[in-house]
Amino acid sequence: MPAVAGDPPKHYPLPRGLRDLWQRRTRAVHAVDGMSAGLSRRFTLGVVGESGCGKTTFARCIAGLEEATDGEIRLERARLPYLARQRPMAALREIQMVFQNPDASLNPQHTVGESVARPLVRLRGLSRGQVRPRVAELFRAVNLPEDYVNRLPHELSGGEKQRVAIARALAADPAVVICDEPISALDVSVQASLMNLLVDLQQAQGTSYLFISHDLAAVRHLADWIAVVYLGRIWETGPASEVFGPPYHPYTEALLSAAPTPDPDAPQERIRLEGSVPSAVGVPSGCRFHTRCPRKIGPICEQQEPPWREGANGHRICCHRPLAELAALQQGS
Amino acid sequence: MTAYLLRRLGLILLTMLLASIVIFVATQILPGDVAQVSLGQFATEKAVENLRQELGLNRPAYVQYADWLTKFVRGDWGNSLTSRQPVRPMVMSRLRNSAMLAVIALALYVPLGIALGVLAALNREKLVDQAISALTMAFVGLPEFVTALLLIALFAFALAVLPANSSISPDSSFRAALPSLILPAITVSLTSLGYVARMTRASTIDVLRTDYVRAAELKGLPRMQVLFRHVLRNALLPTVTIVAMGIGYLIGGLIVTEQVFGYPGLGRLLVYAIQRRDLILIQACSMVVVLVFSLSNLAADLLYSFLNPRIRVGIK
Numbered sequence: 001m002p003a004v005a006g007d008p009p010k011h012y013p014l015p016r017g018l019r020d021l022w023q024r025r026t027r028a029v030h031a032v033d034g035m036s037a038g039l040s041r042r043f044t045l046g047v048v049g050e051s052g053c054g055k056t057t058f059a060r061c062i063a064g065l066e067e068a069t070d071g072e073i074r075l076e077r078a079r080l081p082y083l084a085r086q087r088p089m090a091a092l093r094e095i096q097m098v099f100q101n102p103d104a105s106l107n108p109q110h111t112v113g114e115s116v117a118r119p120l121v122r123l124r125g126l127s128r129g130q131v132r133p134r135v136a137e138l139f140r141a142v143n144l145p146e147d148y149v150n151r152l153p154h155e156l157s158g159g160e161k162q163r164v165a166i167a168r169a170l171a172a173d174p175a176v177v178i179c180d181e182p183i184s185a186l187d188v189s190v191q192a193s194l195m196n197l198l199v200d201l202q203q204a205q206g207t208s209y210l211f212i213s214h215d216l217a218a219v220r221h222l223a224d225w226i227a228v229v230y231l232g233r234i235w236e237t238g239p240a241s242e243v244f245g246p247p248y249h250p251y252t253e254a255l256l257s258a259a260p261t262p263d264p265d266a267p268q269e270r271i272r273l274e275g276s277v278p279s280a281v282g283v284p285s286g287c288r289f290h291t292r293c294p295r296k297i298g299p300i301c302e303q304q305e306p307p308w309r310e311g312a313n314g315h316r317i318c319c320h321r322p323l324a325e326l327a328a329l330q331q332g333s
Numbered sequence: 334m335t336a337y338l339l340r341r342l343g344l345i346l347l348t349m350l351l352a353s354i355v356i357f358v359a360t361q362i363l364p365g366d367v368a369q370v371s372l373g374q375f376a377t378e379k380a381v382e383n384l385r386q387e388l389g390l391n392r393p394a395y396v397q398y399a400d401w402l403t404k405f406v407r408g409d410w411g412n413s414l415t416s417r418q419p420v421r422p423m424v425m426s427r428l429r430n431s432a433m434l435a436v437i438a439l440a441l442y443v444p445l446g447i448a449l450g451v452l453a454a455l456n457r458e459k460l461v462d463q464a465i466s467a468l469t470m471a472f473v474g475l476p477e478f479v480t481a482l483l484l485i486a487l488f489a490f491a492l493a494v495l496p497a498n499s500s501i502s503p504d505s506s507f508r509a510a511l512p513s514l515i516l517p518a519i520t521v522s523l524t525s526l527g528y529v530a531r532m533t534r535a536s537t538i539d540v541l542r543t544d545y546v547r548a549a550e551l552k553g554l555p556r557m558q559v560l561f562r563h564v565l566r567n568a569l570l571p572t573v574t575i576v577a578m579g580i581g582y583l584i585g586g587l588i589v590t591e592q593v594f595g596y597p598g599l600g601r602l603l604v605y606a607i608q609r610r611d612l613i614l615i616q617a618c619s620m621v622v623v624l625v626f627s628l629s630n631l632a633a634d635l636l637y638s639f640l641n642p643r644i645r646v647g648i649k
Contacts, residue, residue: 063547063551064550064551065547065550065551084550084551084553085550085553085556087553089553092551092552092553095551096551097547097548097551099544099547099548100544101544104543104544104545105543105544105545105548106545107545107549107562107563107567108567108641108642108643109563109566109567109642115545118549118552119552122552122553122554123552123553152642152643154642154643165548168548
C-alpha cells in the first residue's frame with residue numbers, strides 16, 4: 001500500500017499572443033505529463049533528469065504548492081485536493097518539503113528555533129512547554145548545537161541552514177518528505193554529511209523520501225527506486241541496482257556517461273546529446289526523446305509512442321528498441 | 334549605535350555644507366542679480382549700483398559666501414535681500430505649513446499604497462492587479478495641476494464641501510487649516526500612491542515566491558497569517574526607502590500643487606526666492622530642505638535596520 005501516490009499533470013497556459021487570439025487557440029506548457037509515482041513507508045524514490053524537465057513542478061504538485069491540471073494525488077487511500085490550502089490538517093502533516101536554496105527557505109526575521117517549533121504547534125498541536133524539548137531533540141537529531149535555536153538564519157552557514165530546514169520538515173513526523181535538490185546548492189564536503197543525515201533520519205523515523213536531483217551519484221546513494229524523467233515524463237523506472245546497469249534507456253545512458261568518474265584513466269566514452277531540450281510547448285511527436293536520441297532507429301521513433309518494456313525486478317524502460325537489443329548495444333560501448 | 338549616529342549626523346552636516354556651496358555657485362552663474370530684479374528693467378544704472386553697494390553684492394563671491402556661512406552657523410540666517418525682513422521666521426512658518434500638509438498626505442497614501450500593492454500582488458496578473466496598476470500609474474503620469482483641477486472641480490464646485498483656495502493665514506492652527514489641507518493632500522497622494530503601490534507589489538511578489546512562504550503554506554497557515562507573519566515585514570523594506578524619499582519631496586518639492594491651491598508651503602517660497610535672486614532666502618530654504626531630506630533618509634535607514642535583522646547587527 002503506497003503512502004503517497006501521484007499522477008498530476010501540470011500544464012501552464014501561455015499568455016495568448018495576437019496570432020492565438022486570431023486563430024482562437026490556447027497553447028500550454030506541458031511541464032509534467034504522464035508521471036506516476038508511488039511511495040511506501042521508509043522508502044526513497046529518486047527522480048533524476050536535467051534542469052527544466054519537470055522534476056520540481058512534479059514535486060510541487062504533490063506537495064500542493066502548485067495546482068495540478070488533472071490526475072490524482074493519493075495519501076493512503078484518500079484522494080487529496082490539488083492545493084495544500086484545501087487539504088485537511090491530517091494530510092498536511094504527512095507531506096513536508098525541503099527546498100533547494102537554503103538562503104530562501106528560512107524566514108530571515110524568525111530565529112531558527114521558531115522555524116522548527118512552528119510545525120509542532122500548527123500540525124501537532126503541541127503546547128509551549130512540550131515544544132521546547134522537542135525542538136532541542138530535533139536539533140540534536142540533525143547534528144546542530146542546541147544553543148543555535150536562538151540564532152537568526154543569516155548567522156548560520158548554508159549547510160547548517162539546510163539542517164534546520166530538514167529539522168523543520170521532519171518536526172511534525174510526516175510520512176513523506178519531498179526533497180527538491182536539497183544538497184545541490186551546498187559544498188561537496190557538506191553534501192556527503194547531509195546525505196548521511198537523511199539516511200540516518202529515515203532509519204530512525206521511518207520517513208519516506210521523494211528525492212529530486214540531477215546528481216546521479218547522490219540518487220544512487222540514497223534511492224531504493226529511481227525514475228528517470230525527460231520533458232515531463234518518466235522513461236525508465238526500477239530499483240536503483242537495475243537502473244544503474246544495462247540495459248539503460250538511451251537517455252539514462254547519456255546521463256550516466258556525462259557523470260564524472262573518479263579514475264581519470266578509466267576509458268569512458270561520453271555520449272553527447274545534440275541540441276538542447278525541446279520546448280515543452282511543442283512537445284516532439286512519437287517518442288519525445290527522438291530529436292536527441294543517440295540510439296534512434298528511424299521514422300517509427302518520430303511517429304509512434306514507444307511501448308513500455310518489462311525488465312528484471314520491476315525494471316521498466318519506455319523505448320522502441322527491445323531491452324535485449326539495448327543491452328547488446330550498451331555492452332559493446 | 335552612538336558612533337553610527339554621530340557619523341551619520343556628521344555626514345549630514347557635510348552634505349549641507351556642500352549643498353550650500355553648490356547653491357551659491359549656481360546663483361552666481363544665473364544672469365541678473367537681486368538689485369537688478371528688485372528695481373526692474375527700467376532702473377538707472379546708478380540706482381542698481383547703489384543697491385548693490387548697499388547689499389554688499391560688489392564684494393568678491395568668496396567673501397560673500399564666507400560672510401553668509403559664518404553668520405549661518407551662529408544661528409543668524411540673515412535678512413531677505415528683497416523684503417529686508419529676517420528670513421528665519423519666514424522659512425520656519427512655511428516649514429510648519431509644509432509639514433502639516435506632508436503629515437496628512439503621508440497618512441493618506443502610505444497605508445493605501447501598501448494595501449493596494451499587497452492586494453495587487455496577491456491577485457497577480459488578474460483583473461484586480463491590472464486595475465490597480467492602471468489606475469495608480471495614471472495618476473503618476475497625470476500632471477499635478479490636472480489632478481488638482483479635477484479635484485477642485487469635483488469637491489469645491491460640484492459638491493461644494495471643501496475650499497478651492499488653500500491660502501491659510503500664517504498662524505492658523507492645524508485644526509483650523511485642516512479643511513484647506515485635504516484637497517492638496519489628496520492631490521499629492523494620488524501622484525505618490527503609484528510609487529508605493531508598485532514597490533510594495535514587486536517586493537511582495539518576490540517574498541511570496543520564497544521557499545519560507547511555501548513552507549508556511551505546507552504548515553497549513555491561513556493566507557492572512559502567512560501575509561502578516563512571513564510576507565509583510567520582509568516585503569516592506571524597499572517601501573520604507575520610497576516613503577523616506579517622499580518626505581523630502583513633500584517638504585520642498587510641492588511647487589505645482591502649492592501653486593494651484595495657493596498654499597503657503599516651503600516649495601513655493603523657494604521658487605519665489607529664486608525668481609527674485611534672493612540669495613539669502615534661497616540658502617535658508619535649501620538648507621532646511623536638505624536637512625529634512627537627510628534626516629528622513631537617516632530615519633529610513635534606522636527603520637530599515639530595525640526591520641532587517643541582517644543589517645541590525647552591522648550598526649550595533
